[in-house]
Amino acid sequence: MSAQVRRVIRILVMLSNGERLSTTELIQRLDSQHDEVSVTKRQLQRDLRAMEDAGIPLDVYEDGKTPRYGIPRYYQSLVSTSIDRYELLALYSLKGVLSAMKHTRIERDLTSLRSKLNALVPGELFLRSDITTEVSPGRYMNAIDDRTMTQIVDAIIDPHWDRVTYRSAAHPEGHTFVVSFCRLLNHAGRLYVAAWHPRYRTYITLAVDAIVCVERANDVSDPLHEFHELSYVKSRFGVYSGDVETIVLSIKPEAVRFFRNREWHPTQQFTEHDDGHGTLTMSVPLSPELLSWILGWADSIRVVAPAALIELCKKKIAEVESW
CATH class of the missing domain: 1.10.10.10 (Winged helix-like DNA-binding domain superfamily/Winged helix DNA-binding domain)
Structure with a gap:
């Protein structure tokens, strides 16, 4: 040429x-x-x-x-679109994300989109049996009422107050309260929605399949809360929220590189020491999910502070040993 x-x-x-x-x-x-x-x-x-x-x-x-x-x-429109190598990778990644929605009620709607992507980027780059297909909303979507899902999406796109009836361990028959839906999130294979609770003036996270009913709360005239994603993420570890405390974890030398290169929480700070150990500090709630995460890495980390977290870990280990 x-x-x-x-x-x-x-x-x-x-x-x-x-x-x-x-x-x-x-x-x-x-x-x-x-x-x-x-x-x-x-x-x-x-x-x-x-x-x-x-x-x-x-x-x-x-x-x-x-x-x-x-x-x-x-x-x-007659000129072919120019795609660089990074955009190409992004398109293949998008195809992989779409595969995580298999067996959901929107799978049929995504088929045409995937066929169009195939015209741009034929073949596969990621494993078809990617881990995301095993922990996707598809395992729960059948339990979600179509009308409820539509109302949640509408409320996020066009913000307003809704009155929600929600089933939980504390209220198995359902508890009704007012919220403003903010964002959907997928966590560990379950679909959740982040919402603002005006009475307690805080964010809460609701499992979508546990929502019994959603009705627009036209009688509520309070100003709508503007969603701040960083504030939402900082106040929880996983989907659990609570009073935030500073935790300090000691990392074994052989695991330092792994923990240093991962983002566990927006507040994390990592320090490497001359003896090879590392220290991971985060400001997070002492939630059940945090406890499970720490115990899952028990061979690589040790809790230094706070004392309350050390006691929670000891209690959980004792419960496991007593089974």
Whole structure:
């Protein structure tokens, strides 16, 4: 392929997204895309004429004294989309995420989208039996009422107050209260919704399959709360929330690299010591999920503080030993 053909293809890709570029801008972008000698203004003019000779319509827009070149909108849709290697990886990743929705009530709706993605990125990059397919909302969606799901989605897109009836261990028959739904989240194979509780002025997390009823609370006139994702995430470990405490964990030398390179919580701080050990500090609630996480890594970490967390771990270990 000649140097001019390569330049013409690059110019076509640049202008196919609707941009209007001057000769100087075109030369700068061409120079940044390859290691050949710098493109001259005369070469660029020949390239633009070659495009017109090939039947590619070029529009010239006057921007003061600087002419800018562009491709008419009707022609842009005929030019193939340019995708770099990172965007390609993102598309394959998207296909993998779609596979996590198998056996859900929206699987049929996603089939056409996946077929369109296959046209752009044929084949597979990730395992079909990815772990996400084993811990996806699909294991729970059959238990979720369609009307409830629709109401939750509508409330997130168009924020308003809803009156919710919710089943929990404390209220197996259902407990009714007012919330503002904020975001959906998938955790350990179960679908949850983050919501703002106006009475307690805090975020709560509800399992969607435990919601019995949702009705719009038109009688509530309180100002709606603006969702802050970082505030929501900081106040919990997993889906559990509670009073936040600073915990300190000592990490064995052989596990330092693993723990250092993982993001466990937005508040985490990691310190490596001269003796090879590491210290992981986080501000999190002392939740059942935190306890399970710590005990799952019992061969690699030791709880340094707080004392209350140490006692909780001892109590849980004693319960397991007594079974």
